Structure formats: structure tokens, C-alpha cells
Amino acid sequence: MNEASAKKLSVLIPVYNEADTxxxxxxxxxxxxxxxxxLGVQAVxxxxxxxxxxxEIMRRFLADHPDFDAKLIVLPTNCGKGCAIQHALxxxxxxxxxxxxxxxxxxxRDWPVLLAPLVRGEADVVFGSRIMPLGADQKRRRVYxxxxxxxxxxxxxxxxxxxxxxxxxxxxxxxxxxxxxxxLERQHFDxxxxxxxxxxxxxxxxxxxxxxxxxxxxxxxxxxxxGDFFEGMWVVFRYRFYDPTLxxxxxxxxxx
Numbered sequence: 001m002n003e004a005s006a007k008k009l010s011v012l013i014p015v016y017n018e019a020d021t022x023x024x025x026x027x028x029x030x031x032x033x034x035x036x037x038x039l040g041v042q043a044v045x046x047x048x049x050x051x052x053x054x055x056e057i058m059r060r061f062l063a064d065h066p067d068f069d070a071k072l073i074v075l076p077t078n079c080g081k082g083c084a085i086q087h088a089l090x091x092x093x094x095x096x097x098x099x100x101x102x103x104x105x106x107x108x109r110d111w112p113v114l115l116a117p118l119v120r121g122e123a124d125v126v127f128g129s130r131i132m133p134l135g136a137d138q139k140r141r142r143v144y145x146x147x148x149x150x151x152x153x154x155x156x157x158x159x160x161x162x163x164x165x166x167x168x169x170x171x172x173x174x175x176x177x178x179x180x181x182x183x184l185e186r187q188h189f190d191x192x193x194x195x196x197x198x199x200x201x202x203x204x205x206x207x208x209x210x211x212x213x214x215x216x217x218x219x220x221x222x223x224x225x226x227g228d229f230f231e232g233m234w235v236v237f238r239y240r241f242y243d244p245t246l247x248x249x250x251x252x253x254x255x256x
Contacts, residue, residue, distance in 0.1 A: 010094030014084035082191030128171030
């Protein structure tokens with residue numbers, strides 16, 4: 001096996017009370033084929049203290065598919081999405097990583113378009129943009145789009161000239177050593193704001209590529225709320241003016 005084909009994508013999957021969807025998500029990840037990019041796929045799954053029986057579903061799925069390159073990390077209590085991602089990142093073996101939620105909003109079929117710039121060495125981080133025409137649930141989607149618009153305006157003001165359409169997207173693909181070099185601190189949904197701001201502070205270009213998106217809402221088990229948006233905005237301002245890990249940043253592509 002040559003060096004290119006030996007490369008691997010580690011899929012970081014935080015799971016909290018998603019028993020209804022986690023098996024299908026894991027199956028989608030298991031069946032993902034990135035051989036055209038010379039990549040294998042590893043799943044790093046974190047059971048973040050769920051209490052809905054999802055842990056048993058995950059263990060049974062892994063037992064039923066021994067060929068699946070996967071690690072399962074079980075946390076005794078819920079510590080939040082950002083915290084779960086930190087645990088997964090520490091256990092990742094791949095040269096590249098991507099975050100995959102355990103619901104059905106995002107589909108691995110979009111991975112190739114996100115990973116291609118990384119594999120070709122054209123980017124160190126790629127975000128998947130969900131911006132799309134309003135559909136059947138347009139009134140509720142409009143609320144989320146308002147939040148994205150506010151976030152874009154704040155970024156444009158605080159980092160003049162910076163413009164990104166969707167920094168709250170789940171689908172963020174990185175070179176693994178870059179994400180580790182950011183020294184993640186946030187524990188909850190404010191992980192997304194922390195990552196975006198730290199990349200801006202370090203002048204790491206964020207490439208965006210369009211992705212598909214199947215939104216869920218509160219009645220479907222959606223956990224993020226407006227309070228999380230305001231917490232994210234606080235994190236944006238906080239790290240813009242006080243980023244204690246900036247002086248510790250040490251990253252060169254490929255670790256060379």
C-alpha cells in the first residue's frame with residue numbers, strides 16, 4: 001500500500017441521546033467510500049453520557065460490524081458537544097478529521113467535496129456551507145438564517161474583510177494537526193464559534209464548499225437553542241479580544 005492510500009479520515013462523532021438515529025448514521029459512515037481520494041475511514045464515537053439506550057445500540061452495532069474501523073469512548077456524564085469532540089480528537093489516528101453529528105441532518109456523501117482541497121494540499125480547513133433556498137419549513141428556517149446573517153455581520157466588523165457564509169455548520173474538515181494546534185477549550189455548542197474565531201485570529205484561510213442539509217427542529221430532538229447562539233456570540237467577542245492560546249499556536253502544514 002502506497003503512502004497516499006494509507007492516509008485516513010477520522011470521523012469525530014459526538015452522541016448524546018440520539019438512539020433513534022445513531023445506528024443509521026454509523027452505517028452511513030461505515031459505508032462511506034473515499035478510495036477515490038486515497039483515504040480510509042475511521043470513526044471515533046463518543047457516548048456523551050446519554051440515558052436513552054443509545055450506548056447499547058452503538059455497542060451492538062460495532063459488535064455486528066467487526067470490520068468497521070471504529071473506537072467507542074464512553075463518558076460517565078454528559079459534558080457537551082465541544083468536550084466530546086476534544087475526547088474524540090485525542091483518540092483520532094487519521095491525517096484528516098471531520099465532525100459528524102449523530103442525527104440525520106448531514107450526509108457523508110458530501111465528504112469528498114470537503115476533503116478534496118485538503119488531500120490536494122490546497123487548504124488546511126474546509127467548512128461545508130448549508131446556505132440554500134428556503135423550502136417547505138421556510139419560516140422556521142428563516143430564524144436560523146437570521147442567526148447566520150448576524151454572525152456573518154459580526155465577523156465582518158471584527159475581522160474587516162473576512163466573510164464566510166456558515167461558520168456554525170457541523171461539517172468542518174481539518175488537517176488533524178491543525179485542529180489539535182488550536183487547543184480547544186469550549187465544552188458545548190460554542191465549540192463552533194471557538195474554532196471559527198481561532199482560525200481567523202491565526203489567519204488560517206477557511207475554504208467553503210456547498211453541502212446538502214436536512215434540518216431538524218425541536219420536535220425532532222434538535223438540542224441547540226437561541227441561548228446557544230448568544231453564548232456563541234459571547235465566545236466570538238471574547239476570543240477576538242482575549243485569546244489565551246494564541247501565543248501557544250504552533251502549526252506548519254504536515255507537521256514539517
